[in-house]
Amino acid sequence: MNLKIALLPGDGIGPEVIQQAVKVLDAIAEKYTHKFEYTKAAIGAVAIEKTGNPLPNETLQICTNSDAILLGTIADLKYNKNSKATILAEQGLLDLRKSLGLFANIRPLTTYNSLIHNSNLKEKVIKGTDFIIYRELTGGIYFSDKTLSEDGKTASDICKYNINEIDRIAHLAFNAARIRRKKLTLVDKASVLETSRLWRKRISEISKSYPNVKLNFMFADDAAKQLILNPKQFDIILTENLFGDILSDEASVISGSIGLLASASIGEKSALFEPIQNYSPLDKGKNIANPLASILAAAMLLDHFKLYEEAEDIRTAVEKSLELSISTPDLNETNHFSTTSVGNFLCDFILDDENTFYNKNNIDLGQSTII
Ligand code: IPM
Ligand code: MN
Numbered sequence: 001m002n003l004k005i006a007l008l009p010g011d012g013i014g015p016e017v018i019q020q021a022v023k024v025l026d027a028i029a030e031k032y033t034h035k036f037e038y039t040k041a042a043i044g045a046v047a048i049e050k051t052g053n054p055l056p057n058e059t060l061q062i063c064t065n066s067d068a069i070l071l072g073t074i075a076d077l078k079y080n081k082n083s084k085a086t087i088l089a090e091q092g093l094l095d096l097r098k099s100l101g102l103f104a105n106i107r108p109l110t111t112y113n114s115l116i117h118n119s120n121l122k123e124k125v126i127k128g129t130d131f132i133i134y135r136e137l138t139g140g141i142y143f144s145d146k147t148l149s150e151d152g153k154t155a156s157d158i159c160k161y162n163i164n165e166i167d168r169i170a171h172l173a174f175n176a177a178r179i180r181r182k183k184l185t186l187v188d189k190a191s192v193l194e195t196s197r198l199w200r201k202r203i204s205e206i207s208k209s210y211p212n213v214k215l216n217f218m219f220a221d222d223a224a225k226q227l228i229l230n231p232k233q234f235d236i237i238l239t240e241n242l243f244g245d246i247l248s249d250e251a252s253v254i255s256g257s258i259g260l261l262a263s264a265s266i267g268e269k270s271a272l273f274e275p276i277q278n279y280s281p282l283d284k285g286k287n288i289a290n291p292l293a294s295i296l297a298a299a300m301l302l303d304h305f306k307l308y309e310e311a312e313d314i315r316t317a318v319e320k321s322l323e324l325s326i327s328t329p330d331l332n333e334t335n336h337f338s339t340t341s342v343g344n345f346l347c348d349f350i351l352d353d354e355n356t357f358y359n360k361n362n363i364d365l366g367q368s369t370i371i
Contacts, residue, residue, distance in 0.1 A: 001034045001305060001307065002035045002037070003034070003035070003036050003037070003068060003305065004065070004066045004068075005036055005037065005301070006039055006040075006041055006059075006063045006066035006068070006070070007038045007039065007041070008059065008063075008069060008070070008071045009046075010071060010074045010075075011044045011046055011072075012073050012280070012281055013284050014044075014071075014072020014074070016284075016289050016291070017072055017073070018071075018294055019343070020295055020340070020346075021291065021294040021295050022070075022298075024295050024343060024347055024350065026347075027346070027347040027350040028314065030351065031350060032307075039062050039066065041056075041058065041059035042056060042059055043093065044093065045075060048087055048089060053092075054087060054088070054090075054091050054092025055091070055092040055093075055095040060096070060099055060100075063270065064100070064270070067271075068270075068272070068304065068305075069100075069272040070272075070273050071274035072274070072275075074090055074092060093277075094142065097137055097265060097272075098143060100267050100269070101138065101269070101270070102137055102138060102266060102270060102271070102272055103137055103168055103169055103266070103267055104136070104172050105133075105135040105244065105263055106132060106133070106134055106135075106172075106263060106264045106266065106300075107132065107133040107248045107261060107262075108131075108300075109129065109133070109231075109254060109255060110129075110130055110255065111128065111129045112260075112322050113127070114323045114325075115256040115257075115260075115322055115331065118257065119256045120253060121254060125228075125231065126231060126232075129232050129234075129254055131231065131234035131237060131251075132176060132235075133248050134237065134239070134244075135239060135241060136166075136240045137265055138241075139160070139165040140160070140242055141157045141158070141159040144157070144158040145158045146158070159193065159195050159240075159242075160195065161195045161199065163202050166198065167202060170202065170206045170238065171206065174209075174210040174236075175210075177210070178212060182212055183213065183216070183236065184215050184235070184237075185215075185218050185223070185234055186199060186216075186239070187243055187247065188218075188239065189243075195240065196240075200217060203238070220239070220243045220246075223237070223243075224246075224247065224250060227247065227250055227251055227254070231251070231254050248263075256331065257290060257330045259275075259289070259290025259292060259328065259330050259331070260290070260296070261275065261293050262274070262294070262295075262296035262299070263275070263300070264304060266304070273297040273301040274294075275294050287340055288328055288336075290328040290339070291339050291342055292318055292321075292342070295346065296314070296318060299311040314346070314350070316349075320349055321345055321346060326341070326345045327342060
């Protein structure tokens with residue numbers, strides 16, 4: 001298969017982790033004789049520095065003309081923690097999602113047996129957890145009208161949804177539930193919000209077309225608690241933009257590191273793959289950032305094009321690396337490996353056959369991982 005991939009490394013650790021994702025994709029291309037062509041473009045703080053715009057026109061063009069987009073991370077301290085900054089790096093990502101109509105953000109949460117000890121939660125609570133958050137990505141409070149009064153003392157953000165925005169993601173979520181454990185939980189705050197009541201009404205109607213999927217409703221505050229108390233109860237979580245943002249960060253704690261969570265943002269014509277975005281400015285440039293979220297995002301990209309075996313190869317390699325503790329400091333405090341070494345190991349694992357032995361000592365020396 002030939003794929004044109006737009007590469008948006010972004011800021012902070014973005015360029016480092018994207019580089020590993022590309023390496024792994026290249027290993028897959030070599031193994032299965034695919035052709036992946038990459039075009040790099042600027043977004044976020046680097047784009048502001050270059051052009052004054054966090055999403056330059058050229059970047060949008062490159063994305064529109066590609067089959068898929070692979071994004072690193074967005075935001076630099078200079079822009080996002082500085083309340084006086086008039087242009088925010090994050091706006092680049094929001095504009096990109098909106099311009100390409102990437103309405104469904106899909107965030108899978110899997111637990112790895114070898115990492116269970118890494119989680120702050122008890123093994124018996126998290127073992128076997130496996131759910132996917134379907135987060136609406138181009139509506140709600142993120143994108144509706146915002147105001148700030150002239151005296152700077154009053155501000156507002158409107159939360160608005162129409163049924164088309166609800167329906168299109170609902171069908172994706174129900175279809176996912178249908179081929180999984182057949183349970184869909186709509187997370188909302190219908191006791192307070194009119195938009196939530198509209199979501200409940202539509203989702204109840206749509207659920208009639210999916211008789212095998214069990215639908216239940218949960219308030220967002222309860223969901224925040226249930227994710228920690230009993231995450232195994234969830235199969236598909238469907239929710240609006242802001243609740244999905246918050247709950248997916250919370251969910252990352254279950255797996256042991258936010259550096260593991262990948263996501264796909266899907267629209268009618270475009271698809272973007274990215275880590276769930278939690279920028280760690282202190283890791284930048286040190287070759288210590290966890291590349292797995294980015295690499296697992298590349299696996300989701302392959303899934304999107306129905307290259308299931310290839311995607312599974314990446315996941316198997318990732319599992320192996322975790323099993324052997326070939327991982328970055330966030331997962332492995334005492335005997336950790338660099339960002340590049342983790343990437344090298346995964347490539348070697350993908351390209352080599354099953355009977356290979358791995359020599360961990362060679363990995364950090366930048367030598368082959370194979371003995
Ligand atoms: C995410 C991020 C973004 C969001 C930021 C960077 C705008 O937190 O992808 O979850 O809030 O959607
Ligand atoms: Mn977020």
